[in-house]
Each structure stands twice: as C-alpha cells, then as structure tokens.
Amino acid sequence: MIQRLLFTLVAFLTSLFFILPILWMLSSALRPQAEIFRTLSPLSVEAFLPTTLDTSNFQNLLQGNYPRAVLNSVVVASGTVVIGLLISSAAAFGLSAIEFRGREVVFAIVVISFMVPFEVISIPLAQIVRENRINNSFISLILPGVANGLAIFLLRQFFLGIPRELIQAAQVDGAGWWKIFYGIFLPLSKPALIGAGLILFIWQWQSYLWPLMIISDNSMDVAPVALAKYMGQFDFDFGQMFAGAVILSLIPTLILLPLQRYFTQSITLSGIKE
Amino acid sequence: MAVAFLFMMPALILLVFIRIVPSVQAFVSSFQFRGEFVGLDNYAFILSNDRILGAIQTTLMFNLIVNPLQIILALLLALLLVDRVYAPSLWRVLIFMPVAVPLSVATIVWGIAMRPDDGMLNAFLNWLGIASQPFLVSQDQALFSIIFIASWAGVGYWMIFLISGLKEIPESLKEAAQLDGAGYWRTLISITLPLLRRTLAFVLVADTIANFLLFSPIQILTRGGPSNSTNLIMFETYRNAFAFNDLELAYALMIVLLAILMVVVTLQFRLLRTHESA
Numbered sequence: 001m002i003q004r005l006l007f008t009l010v011a012f013l014t015s016l017f018f019i020l021p022i023l024w025m026l027s028s029a030l031r032p033q034a035e036i037f038r039t040l041s042p043l044s045v046e047a048f049l050p051t052t053l054d055t056s057n058f059q060n061l062l063q064g065n066y067p068r069a070v071l072n073s074v075v076v077a078s079g080t081v082v083i084g085l086l087i088s089s090a091a092a093f094g095l096s097a098i099e100f101r102g103r104e105v106v107f108a109i110v111v112i113s114f115m116v117p118f119e120v121i122s123i124p125l126a127q128i129v130r131e132n133r134i135n136n137s138f139i140s141l142i143l144p145g146v147a148n149g150l151a152i153f154l155l156r157q158f159f160l161g162i163p164r165e166l167i168q169a170a171q172v173d174g175a176g177w178w179k180i181f182y183g184i185f186l187p188l189s190k191p192a193l194i195g196a197g198l199i200l201f202i203w204q205w206q207s208y209l210w211p212l213m214i215i216s217d218n219s220m221d222v223a224p225v226a227l228a229k230y231m232g233q234f235d236f237d238f239g240q241m242f243a244g245a246v247i248l249s250l251i252p253t254l255i256l257l258p259l260q261r262y263f264t265q266s267i268t269l270s271g272i273k274e
Numbered sequence: 275m276a277v278a279f280l281f282m283m284p285a286l287i288l289l290v291f292i293r294i295v296p297s298v299q300a301f302v303s304s305f306q307f308r309g310e311f312v313g314l315d316n317y318a319f320i321l322s323n324d325r326i327l328g329a330i331q332t333t334l335m336f337n338l339i340v341n342p343l344q345i346i347l348a349l350l351l352a353l354l355l356v357d358r359v360y361a362p363s364l365w366r367v368l369i370f371m372p373v374a375v376p377l378s379v380a381t382i383v384w385g386i387a388m389r390p391d392d393g394m395l396n397a398f399l400n401w402l403g404i405a406s407q408p409f410l411v412s413q414d415q416a417l418f419s420i421i422f423i424a425s426w427a428g429v430g431y432w433m434i435f436l437i438s439g440l441k442e443i444p445e446s447l448k449e450a451a452q453l454d455g456a457g458y459w460r461t462l463i464s465i466t467l468p469l470l471r472r473t474l475a476f477v478l479v480a481d482t483i484a485n486f487l488l489f490s491p492i493q494i495l496t497r498g499g500p501s502n503s504t505n506l507i508m509f510e511t512y513r514n515a516f517a518f519n520d521l522e523l524a525y526a527l528m529i530v531l532l533a534i535l536m537v538v539v540t541l542q543f544r545l546l547r548t549h550e551s552a
Contacts, residue, residue: 008359014351015368018430022371024394025383043397087284094281103278110285113293119487119508120532123515123524124300125292147288177277208378208490209508213516224378228494231382238386245379253374260370264438 022249023048029057029242036238057239058247066244068219069226073205074251076141076222080204081197084146088196089189091147092155093181097167107156114149119209126213135214141222145204151196154266158192159185194259195266205252223248304526316526326527328502329510330534332417333486336506337538340421341482347429348477352436353462366437369430378490380427385410385495388419410495413503420491420504428484432477439473440466475546479539486535507531 024047028036031052039047061067095107125144126135134140162185170180186193211222221229227244230236256263279286304316320326351369355362372380387394388409396406409419443466451461467474489508492498498505498513507527515524 004358004360007354008361011351011354011359011362011365015365018369018372018426021380021383021387021394021426022375024387037392040392040394040397043394043401047394047397087288090281091285094278098278098281100278106282110282110289113289116293116297117483117487117535119489120528121293121296121300123511123521123528124296124303127521128296128299143288144292147285147292152285177281181281206376206378208376209493209512212493213512224376224490227382228378228490231385231494241382241386245375245383248379249375252376253371256374257367260367264434 020048023050025242025245025249026050029239029246030054031239032056033237033239036242057237057243060237061240061243061247065218065221066223066226066230069221069223070247072138072141072220073223073248075138076145077201077204079138079142080145081200083142084148084151084200085193085197087146088148088151088200089155089186089193090181091152092159093185095152096156096159097162097180097185098177111149111153114147114152118144122210122213126210129214136217136220138220140214141211141220142204144210145200145207148196148200148203151199154196154199155189155192158189162188191262191265194262198256198259198263199266201255202252300525300528303522304529306522308522316523317530319523320526320530325502325505326510329498329505329507330530332503332505333507333531334534336417336421336488337482337485340424340485341478343421344425344428344432344481344485345474345478347425348432348436349474351429351433352440353466355433356437356440366434370434371430372427373431373434375427377424377427378494381423381491381494384419384423384426411500413500416496416500416504420488420496423491424485424488428481432481435477436470436473439470442473443469471546475543478542478546482538482542483535486531486538 027039027046027048027050030050031039031054035052035054091110095103095110122144129135129140166184167180170184175183206224207222208224208228211225215221215225218226223244227241227248230244231241305311305313307315355366355369359365375383388396390396390406390408390411393409395409400406408415410416447465447469448461451465456464487508488506489512492504492506492509493512496504498509508531511524511527511531514520514527
C-alpha cells in the first residue's frame with residue numbers, strides 16, 4: 001500500500017518531466033513574448049499554466065506563409081493515408097487471401113525491403129527525383145510514405161485471421177477476387193485499417209529530411225520545415241514559434257488520442273512477440 | 275497467382291522505384307568520382323578524413339549511450355506502469371504525449387528551452403539552486419543535450435511497446451512463481467524478463483536504427499558543432515551531398531553507415547536471442 005503510493009509518486013514526477021515542456025509550449029503560445037520571459041526569471045508556476053489566453057501569436061502566424069505550410073502538411077499526410085491504405089491493403093490481400101507458390105518468399109522480400117530505413121536511400125532517391133524534375137511537387141512528397149512495410153505486415157496479419165470459408169462462400173456466389181477484397185476483407189478489417197492508417201499518418205507528419213531535400217520552393221514547404229527555417233532566422237518571434245509548434249503537435253494529438261487503442265492493438269497484432 | 279500479383283503490383287512497382295533503384299544507384303556511384311569509376315577511392319577517403327572518422331566515432335559513442343539509456347528507462351517505466359501504481363493509464367497517456375509532437379518540433383521547443391541566457395531549463399535549474407549551464411553551445415554538453423532531447427521524445431513510444439509485451443505474459447506463470455516463494459525481483463528475473471525478450475529485442479533494434487539515423491535535432495540546433503562534437507553520420511552525409519556537392523562520397527558514407535548498422539543489429543539479435551529451451 002505504502003509502496004504503491006510511493007511508486008505512484010515516482011510515476012507522477014516522471015510524467016511531469018514529459019508533460020511540462022508540452023504545457024510550457026502551450027502556455028507560451030498563449031502569451032505575449034515579454035510575458036514568456038517574465039514567467040521564467042525567476043521561474044514561476046505560471047510558465048506552465050495558460051494563465052493568459054492571448055491569441056495574438058496565432059493571429060500573427062496567420063499573416064505569413066505558415067498557414068500554407070500547414071495546409072501542405074495536411075494534404076501530404078491525408079494523401080499518404082488514403083493512397084497508402086489502398087496500396088498496402090491490396091498488397092496484403094495478394095499476400096494473404098490468394099494462395100500461390102512462393103508466397104512466403106515474396107512476402108519476406110516486400111516487408112524486408114520496406115523495412116530498410118528510408119533515410120538510407122533518401123539521398124540517392126532525392127537525386128533521382130530532382131533529375132526527373134518532379135521535386136517541388138505533392139507527388140514527390142507523398143510517394144515515399146505510401147508503401148510502408150509495417151502497414152503491409154500489419155494488414156496481412158489481420159487478413160490471415162479472416163476465415164477461408166468466407167472466401168469460398170463468396171466464390172460459390174460468383175464473386176471475383178476484387179469483390180472479395182472490397183466487399184468482405186476491407187469491411188471486416190476496420191481496426192487494422194485504422195492502425196495502419198495511423199502508422200502512415202504519423203510517419204508522414206514527422207518527416208523532415210525528405211521534404212528538406214526535395215523542396216526548394218518555399219510555398220511547397222511542409223510545416224515542420226517551415227518552422228525550423230523560421231527558427232534559423234536571426235531574430236525570430238518566440239511566441240509565434242510556440243504557436244506554430246502547438247499547431248503541429250495538436251493535429252496528431254487530436255487524431256491519436258481517440259484512436260490510441262487501435263495504435264496499441266496494432267502493435268500487439270503485429271505479432272512482435274510471436 | 276497472376277491475380278495475386280495484380281493486387282501486389284502497385285506496391286511492387288513502388289518497391290522497385292523507391293527502394294531498389296536508388297539502392298543500386300547509390301552502391302554503384304559510391305565507386306565513382308564525378309561519374310568516373312575510381313574503385314575504392316571514396317571509401318579510402320572516408321578512412322583518411324579526420325572529420326568523417328570523427329563523425330563515425332561520435333555516432334558510435336552517441337548510440338552506445340542513448341540506446342541503453344532509452345530502453346532501460348522505457349523498461350523501468352513499463353514495469354512500474356503495468357501493475358505497480360494507482361491510475362496507471364493516466365501516467366501512461368501523459369508519458370506517451372511527447373510521441374504526438376513531431377521530433378523536429380520537440381527539437382525546436384527544447385532548443386528554445388536550452389538557450390543559456392533565457393531558456394526554461396536554466397530557469398528550472400536556477401530554481402533548484404543549480405547554476406546555469408551552456409547546453410548546446412558547449413562542446414562538452416551538446417551531445418548530451420541531444421541525447422536528452424531524443425530521449426524525451428522517444429522513451430514514451432518504446433514504453434508502450436514494452437507495456438503491451440508485458441501484458442502478453444500470462445498471470446498464471448507469475449502466480450505460480452510466487453506460490454513457489456519467489457519475490458518480485460526473482461519473478462522479474464526468471465519469469466518476466468525472459469518472456470519479454472522478443473519484445474525487448476524488437477524495441478532495442480528499432481530504437482537503435484532510429485538513433486543511428488538521427489538527423490533533425492542536429493540539422494536544426496547544432497549543425498554538427500560546436501567543434502564537430504555533435505557531428506553524427508547522417509548529418510555529415512547530408513552535408514557532403516548538399517553543402518559540398520559530393521554525392522558519390524555521401525553514397526559511400528551511407529553504405530558504411532548501413533554496414534555498421536547491420537553489424538550492430540546482428541549483435542543485438544544474438545544478445546537477445548530467444549533460447550528454445552527457455
């Protein structure tokens with residue numbers, strides 16, 4: 001009992017370490033620059049509490065090119081999720097529902113190749129993209145994110161759990177493979193699709209090196225790169241930096257929090273313990 | 275068979291164009307200089323250049339510290355939050371929160387927090403009665419500051435994997451051990467950890483790969499400095515490709531990084547191999 005209380009105290013203090021910087025970011029985004037520094041010297045609890053709800057930082061941010069960058073990020077991330085789910089689920093279907101010789105080998109090749117870290121091939125790939133003049137485009141931002149080994153792996157695991165009898169019954173009714181795919185497999189796989197979608201989304205929303213290499217036109221910048229460029233300027237406005245950081249963190253938080261259980265489920269499902 | 279390939283076609287085409295073609299091109303070009311075949315010259319240059327060798331050394335040292343640190347912290351937190359505290363899901367969510375913050379954004383926020391004169395971290399240290407620290411502008415502290423930022427961003431993520439691994443372990447096994455008179459630590463060492471080995475191996479390898487490829491904190495905050503003290507391979511490669519316009523050298527460096535990574539990951543799998551008898 002006492003031990004449990006003590007451990008709970010440790011958990012509370014550890015949580016503070018992880019959550020205070022986020023609270024500081026949020027509170028600072030909601031106060032004028034002078035106030036940000038006042039609450040720090042000396043440090044007061046106010047620094048971590050949104051005591052002022054001043055939205056001027058967000059309004060100032062709206063004036064520049066940041067809204068465009070956020071929009072770019074949203075377009076790229078949503079495009080990645082939609083196209084990525086189509087491509088990954090189709091591949092997973094081909095690798096699970098349909099029996100053919102050498103299926104395990106093809107599966108291993110596909111998953112292993114996509115698991116080779118993207119960063120390693122991103123520099124030569126960026127060179128190819130530039131040589132073919134498709135840099136500075138949405139398609140070049142989206143493409144590397146759409147075929148994700150983990151997403152294919154996850155969906156295949158789930159598909160393998162769907163009873164063969166359903167396929168046979170559909171075939172008796174005259175359904176083709178395509179019909180079986182979108183009529184039976186996809187509707188039954190919502191949790192796995194959400195899990196895979198989250199993986200695709202988070203991967204793309206986090207990406208930084210790739211857009212940095214292939215985007216030279218400022219209007220095509222994704223938000224993380226735009227924010228980092230802004231920090232590189234000699235006299236940046238702290239309040240606006242924090243406001244920009246809050247927007248970039250809030251969007252994935254709003255998506256992750258209600259769907260977190262699918263994320264955890266998909267981790268369990270991916271069978272890393274098998 | 276043909277139908278199966280139709281379904282796999284889009285993924286296979288992408289596989290060829292965004293994975294295999296660039297890999298082959300990088301490998302071939304790593305033996306060239308300005309398009310001419312030069313054999314192992316690029317690799318010889320890597321072995322003779324002090325800055326690049328320094329980057330390899332810094333990367334190894336960085337990983338030797340950051341990976342054990344993150345995995346041990348994540349494991350301790352997972353063990354604590356799986357069944358040893360009140361309100362475990364509350365603490366889990368709070369510790370998981372940084373995962374929603376993109377690494378580049380976490381980097382920016384910590385970069386501001388670590389400003390020596392007006393940053394939040396020194397304000398906090400002063401509040402504790404500790405003198406202000408230089409953090410990122412100090413040759414001695416910069417790499418540790420990067421380790422600190424990467425760990426803040428990563429530990430909660432790996433913790434979630436370990437918690438889900440711990441929950442997979444049947445309660446009955448632990449209860450049986452306890453009936454035999456085993457205490458918490460004894461049960462942990464002879465039952466829990468061996469059964470968690472697969473998850474641990476996965477988490478350790480995935481974390482190691484991510485940290486060997488760490489890029490955005492360096493590019494945003496230190497640019498490899500001060501005095502190359504944070505010059506990790508990924509940033510050195512990026513610099514060679516884009517600042518010094520020596521793509522072929524960058525490719526050779528990338529191949530070296532991949533080779534190092536393969537050796538390290540193989541060692542880790544060996545270390546945490548699940549024994550059939552266990």
